[in-house]
Amino acid sequence: xxxxxxxxxxxxxxxxxxxxxxxxxxxxxxxxxxxxxxxxxxxxxxxxxxxxxxxxxxxxxxxxxxxxxxxxxxxxxxxxxxxxxxxxxxxxxxxxxxxxxxxxxxxxxxxxxxxxxxxxxxxxxxxxxxxxxxxxxxxxxxxxxxxxxxxxxxxxxxxxxxxxxxxxxxxxxxxxxxxxxxxxxxxxxxxxxxxxxxxxxxxxxxxxxxxxxxxxxxxxxxxxxxxxxxxxxxxxxxxxxxxxxxxxxxxxxxxxxxxxxx
Numbered sequence: 001x002x003x004x005x006x007x008x009x010x011x012x013x014x015x016x017x018x019x020x021x022x023x024x025x026x027x028x029x030x031x032x033x034x035x036x037x038x039x040x041x042x043x044x045x046x047x048x049x050x051x052x053x054x055x056x057x058x059x060x061x062x063x064x065x066x067x068x069x070x071x072x073x074x075x076x077x078x079x080x081x082x083x084x085x086x087x088x089x090x091x092x093x094x095x096x097x098x099x100x101x102x103x104x105x106x107x108x109x110x111x112x113x114x115x116x117x118x119x120x121x122x123x124x125x126x127x128x129x130x131x132x133x134x135x136x137x138x139x140x141x142x143x144x145x146x147x148x149x150x151x152x153x154x155x156x157x158x159x160x161x162x163x164x165x166x167x168x169x170x171x172x173x174x175x176x177x178x179x180x181x182x183x184x185x186x187x188x189x190x191x192x193x194x195x196x197x198x199x200x201x202x203x204x205x206x207x208x209x210x211x212x213x214x215x216x217x218x219x220x221x222x223x224x225x226x227x228x229x230x231x232x233x234x235x236x237x238x239x240x241x242x243x244x245x246x247x248x249x250x251x252x253x254x255x256x257x258x259x260x261x262x
């Protein structure tokens with residue numbers, strides 16, 4: 001789960017991943033890869049199983065969050081609506097102090113409405129942000145073993161590394177609970193502010209179950225070690241037959257659309 005915290009910049013929250021043990025990654029491809037895949041399958045089963053995850057054709061959630069800047073000053077409450085259609089259509093609508101925006105991505109391109117109500121095509125760092133958001137989306141990464149694009153290894157006990165074979169610096173490190181096999185933390189590199197990539201860690205504190213799948217309900221996000229968001233999921237909806245044409249509609253008033261239109 002990702003929250004964009006712009007703080008008067010074009011963008012500010014999402015993730016790439018940090019290579020924690022480069023030497024182990026390069027020197028232990030076979031044994032680490034095998035252990036990593038086995039651990040990944042345990043996590044997948046704990047989340048609800050690969051078949052249930054793969055059966056989700058579309059996803060929608062609404063979250064609220066308390067946010068802070070890097071100095072630790074409170075910013076305020078942010079609300080965000082995310083809609084996703086497998087495999088790569090994405091719509092984000094967010095309302096918050098200095099963080100109100102809309103983004104649409106169809107897998108190759110799209111558009112966004114920035115906090116100052118400027119409408120722009122996705123390009124440069126903003127386009128890379130959207131691509132990474134889709135690549136790292138939870139229902140996508142939880143099926144990484146079915147996509148030849150990804151390489152799954154383990155850098156250390158209870159840690160899964162998912163890397164993009166086209167660029168192995170694009171990685172996610174997931175630390176799983178040794179008892180439940182559910183994720184406890186995820187470490188990446190945030191591209192929310194594309195000009196200033198930052199180490200990002202998400203700690204998962206609570207879970208909920210929807211459609212037989214477990215999703216994080218409460219998370220805390222840290223950027224370069226500073227707490228920037230505490231996020232709580234208000235609702236999740238699966239397989240609502242969302243259509244891509246609906247996600248692509250620009251709001252006429254340039255305001256985020258926070259609920260289903262009647």
